[in-house]
Amino acid sequence: MLDKFFSYGLDLLALVLPVSIAATNIVFFPLAAVWLFGARWTFRKWPPAWGWPEVFFLVYLGSSVLSALFGLDPRHSLFIIEKKDFYIVIAVVLVALVHGRDQQARLLKIFMGAGIATAIWGLVQCVIGVSQTDKSNGLFLHLPLVLAHWPRPILDLLSLLDGRVMGTRSHPLFYSECLLFNWAFAICFLLTCAAKDLVKWMIAIVLLGAALLASQSRGPWIAAAAIVFVAIVTSSTRRAWLLVGLCALFISTFATIPALRDRAVSISDKSFNSNKERVHMWHAGLQLWKSHPLLGIGPGNVKRVSADFQTPEERIWGSWGHLHSIYINFLAERGSLGLLGFFLMIGAYGRELWQAKRRASGDPWRSSVFQGCLLGILGFLISGLTEAAYNTAVVMMTFYFVTGIALSMSRNEKVPGS
DSSP states (O other), X not given: OHHHHHHHHHHHHHHXXXXXXXXXXXXXHHHHHHHHHTHHHHHHHSOOOOOHHHHHHHHHHHHHHHHHHTSSOHHHHHHHHHHHGGGHHHHHHHHHHOOSHHHHHHHHHHHHHHHHHHHHHHHHHHHHOOEESSSSSOOXXXXXXXXXXXXHHHHHHHOEETTBOOXXXXXXXXXXXHHHHHHHHHHHHHHHSOGGGHHHHHHHHHHHHXXXXXXXXXXXXXXXXXXXXXXXXXXXXXXXXXXXXXXXXXXXXXHHOHHHHHHHHGGXXXXXXXXXXXXXXHHHHHHHHHHSTTTOSOTTOHHHHGGGGOOHHHHTTOOOSXXXXXXXXXXXXXXXXXXXXXXXXXXXXXXXHHHHHHHTTTOHHHHHHHHHHHHHHHXXXXXXXXXXXXXXXXXXXXXXXXXXXXXXXXXXXXXXOO
């Protein structure tokens, strides 16, 4: 009975993760609770498997707890740690529950299918053209007359956020940062798939790439370009030229659509308001770090003190909740020890997956999964230069789901397929 419960539950998790954070919580936490609280029985068949990533997570967690205890608001900081840092449980549960190539392949297939479906939904939003100032109940910037009398919940579901696609997420950044993982896998599968699946993966890349473009999220744009570049230069197959051709297609799209072209040009525009505010945030974060270099001001406390660094114009929109960079945010809130712990944990993930990829050199599918996960992590880290992706629950859930599937393949290599 538990076999079916975990099997169906994991399939459902892979389906809802790219679509809804609420549904993800509803599905995952009962799975984790049954596995964890039934340890006397469940651990016999589905034991936890520990490695260096989990060890360094504990190092990182320890530094974060110290930062919270010696920070500006210990109670608030400890609550933030509980909310954000323990999403690693997703990877731990997946490593324990996912065994066999058939199950791993099925979960990835469902995850990719759901991710491509959200990309298509985002493109539908783009075509319909409803746009408002907030994710829901905002002021309409554009509303086609034919839709003017439609129920507001439906209009919110169809709406862009200030002209930017957000799919089923609450913000274009969350949408695009999650799609980066699907993008990385699609690229790797294109390079190694059977000839009969080639067109399928080309279409998937076009759809995912178009959705990323329509999100107008500049940090994920840079990360997506880096993923493609690394995939091309590390590929030994002629199919890399297909990626070059697809890149040419996306570049021509930038060149011909003014909104995208202007958005891309703004990346290097120092006078662009969003860029100026980001730079101001980073300077403020470095000042906070210098005042508390070892442990920072405590997780989640940027919002408490950021108003002191803001200009009057910036204060109109409220205090900064984060500093638009994973790394600056870590330095400010968790200090040098926290950032070091984070790098050790990410490095341990990368090392284990890289070693697994080398062992899988004779199995193109397994090698593609490991490479796709590694490129997804790369995209996450590059996007994190200008976005505080670690502060976003749905992004971290996706991160740990993807790494959990890959680690289950690495650590359960001797388990035969079903």
